[in-house]
Amino acid sequence: MKPSLFGYRAPKTLDEAITMLASDADAAVLAGGQSLLPAMNFRLANPSLLIDIQHVEGLRGISVEKDRIVVRAMVRHREFELDPAVRAANPLIHEVMQHVAHVPIRNRGTVVGSLCHADPSAEMPLLLTLLGGSVIAQGPQGRREIGAEEFFTSFLSTARRQDEIIVEARFPTPRAGAGAAFDEVTRRHGDYALAAVGCVLTLDAQDKAATIQLAASGIADKPLRLKGAEALLKGSALATGDLDAAVKASLPLVTQSDEANASVSFRRRALGALIRRMVVKAAERARSGSPQ
Amino acid sequence: MKRTIKPSIPERSEDPLIEVSLTVNGEAVTRKVSMRMLLSDFLRHELGLTGTHVGCEHGVCGCCTVHIDGKAGRSCLTLAAQANGADIRTIESVATSETVLHPIQQAFKECHALQCGFCTPGMVMNILSRFEEPGPLDLSDEGIRDMLSGNLCRCTGYINIIAAVRRAGELTGRT
Numbered sequence: 001m002k003p004s005l006f007g008y009r010a011p012k013t014l015d016e017a018i019t020m021l022a023s024d025a026d027a028a029v030l031a032g033g034q035s036l037l038p039a040m041n042f043r044l045a046n047p048s049l050l051i052d053i054q055h056v057e058g059l060r061g062i063s064v065e066k067d068r069i070v071v072r073a074m075v076r077h078r079e080f081e082l083d084p085a086v087r088a089a090n091p092l093i094h095e096v097m098q099h100v101a102h103v104p105i106r107n108r109g110t111v112v113g114s115l116c117h118a119d120p121s122a123e124m125p126l127l128l129t130l131l132g133g134s135v136i137a138q139g140p141q142g143r144r145e146i147g148a149e150e151f152f153t154s155f156l157s158t159a160r161r162q163d164e165i166i167v168e169a170r171f172p173t174p175r176a177g178a179g180a181a182f183d184e185v186t187r188r189h190g191d192y193a194l195a196a197v198g199c200v201l202t203l204d205a206q207d208k209a210a211t212i213q214l215a216a217s218g219i220a221d222k223p224l225r226l227k228g229a230e231a232l233l234k235g236s237a238l239a240t241g242d243l244d245a246a247v248k249a250s251l252p253l254v255t256q257s258d259e260a261n262a263s264v265s266f267r268r269r270a271l272g273a274l275i276r277r278m279v280v281k282a283a284e285r286a287r288s289g290s291p292q
Numbered sequence: 293m294k295r296t297i298k299p300s301i302p303e304r305s306e307d308p309l310i311e312v313s314l315t316v317n318g319e320a321v322t323r324k325v326s327m328r329m330l331l332s333d334f335l336r337h338e339l340g341l342t343g344t345h346v347g348c349e350h351g352v353c354g355c356c357t358v359h360i361d362g363k364a365g366r367s368c369l370t371l372a373a374q375a376n377g378a379d380i381r382t383i384e385s386v387a388t389s390e391t392v393l394h395p396i397q398q399a400f401k402e403c404h405a406l407q408c409g410f411c412t413p414g415m416v417m418n419i420l421s422r423f424e425e426p427g428p429l430d431l432s433d434e435g436i437r438d439m440l441s442g443n444l445c446r447c448t449g450y451i452n453i454i455a456a457v458r459r460a461g462e463l464t465g466r467t
Contacts, residue, residue, distance in 0.1 A: 001349055001350075002328065002330065002333075002349070003328045004328070005306065005307060005308070005328060006326040006327065006328055007308055007327060008308075008310060008328075008371065008373045010373070010376070016345065030371075030374070033369055033370060033371070033374065034351060034366075034369055035370075037351075037369040037370070037371070038351050038369060039370075040352035041330075041349050041350050041368070042350060050371075052371075052374055054374065078363070082427075093308050101363065101442070102354075102441050102442025103350060103418070103421075103422065103439070103442065104354065104357050104363075104364040104365055104366060104418055104421070104442050105366065105369075105442060106419075107360075107363040107364055107365050108360070108363075108365045108366065108369065108370065179370075189437075189441050189443070190442060202461070231390075
């Protein structure tokens with residue numbers, strides 16, 4: 001299908017873009033368009049004005065800093081995936097990116113755009129939640145930082161105000177010696193996840209989990225940190241019994257209702273299997289000293 | 293009484309227009325088009341480049357894949373307005389000459405990797421983009437399947453397409 005009528009502007013500066021956005025309550029920000037344009041072609045989204053930010057100064061590029069990676073608004077998925085400095089600093093990112101749609105989509109779609117679209121099954125919101133990252137929103141009132149768990153509010157909804165543009169996302173780099181793993185269950189490779197789990201952990205001298213971060217997507221209206229499981233696994237030897245308890249604590253978090261692609265019980269089974277596999281894999285990687 | 297069906301076509305389009313200038317297959321073009329015109333429709337209707345096919349119009353089938361600034365992208369998920377200033381390449385520019393196919397096209401022909409051919413331009417543009425990318429290329433069956441995962445074919449069952457990509461690797465020396 002074709003999108004319905006809309007206006008289109010391509011500002012050169014962020015100030016101009018924010019002014020345009022504030023001038024029209026139905027305006028939408030267009031970056032790569034790989035989520036917004038399908039929604040518009042289906043007429044699920046009907047913005048009155050599209051503000052294309054591809055030519056806005058200062059929104060390109062990735063900065064690998066000491067303890068985080070900063071991704072500006074026009075960075076495409078494929079850039080994030082292939083950047084050698086990103087891969088060296090946090091190899092989990094490359095692993096996650098393999099699951100984001102397909103290369104031609106990753107060539108166009110942006111990391112920040114995916115965060116703003118906030119599909120509860122998508123990989124980028126899960127990654128930001130898992131790593132405890134944040135986004136920077138800029139609006140007429142200035143800039144503010146929004147943590148991942150506060151940013152994702154519900155299905156396709158975020159804490160971004162209508163007149164704000166998310167100018168960058170910040171992905172904290174796991175501490176040295178951490179092991180990380182990510183995987184998902186999908187009908188077809190490149191599809192949205194029916195369940196996805198990411199894990200980052202460090203081990204102490206006794207081979208017990210010193211720190212652990214676990215997050216899942218595809219199971220609720222937004223990506224979730226599995227805090228109950230984290231609390232149970234922290235300080236444990238990550239033995240089968242520990243994993244059983246962690247899975248049991250996480251299953252009630254599955255609130256997606258039954259649908260054609262997956263029943264609730266299927267999602268629960270997938271979530272349980274992924275938690276076990278990802279914790280074990282992350283621990284193996286931490287032990288071997290290679291993060292992947 | 294026989295009913296007459298009258299088409300309801302407005303005299304004048306209400307679509308706001310925008311002037312776009314871009315390079316398509318090495319040629320500079322400028323057109324005034326609707327702001328909501330998709331790049332796929334721009335190529336087909338404004339320029340007559342009907343080799344770019346339109347299947348699903350929501351990014352799933354991959355038939356409309358073209359190169360946007362040197363990288364494969366969905367022309368149905370790109371507005372013509374977004375392509376202002378961009379360098380676009382379509383399937384029409386791929387063959388070496390009127391009579392000589394590009395090695396990827398040749399491989400598709402040799403391996404009988406198409407039946408109706410509707411998906412083929414998108415397949416070729418996608419694979420070509422990967423072949424032109426610097427860095428290693430995984431031409432194992434698994435790697436090729438991953439490469440093709442964003443292109444749907446409803447005729448062949450993919451076996452011959454996978455063989456064609458492997459053959460294209462041989463023909464271009466990217467094994």
